[in-house]
Amino acid sequence: MVGGVVSYPSEQLQEEVACIAFHFHWSLEEILNLEHNSRHNWVVEIDKIKHTN
Known part of the structure; x- marks a missing residue:
């Protein structure tokens, strides 16, 4: 989408938070002040930890 605003799905945001x-x-x-990519990366890292234990 050129010139438009791309919104972040609220359900995904709630899951990450x-x-x-x-x-x-x-x-x-604190969580909402994180940039989207940073917040998503933390969720990925948490998922890795959960699956290695």
Whole structure:
């Protein structure tokens, strides 16, 4: 989409926030202040940890 705004699916955002908050005990504000890519990368890393134990 050229010139448009691409929104981030709210369900995916809620899942990422819940995952990070549960594992790191960060506040909602701290998590929402992360850039999308950074937040997503933290979720990926948490998933790796969960699957190696």
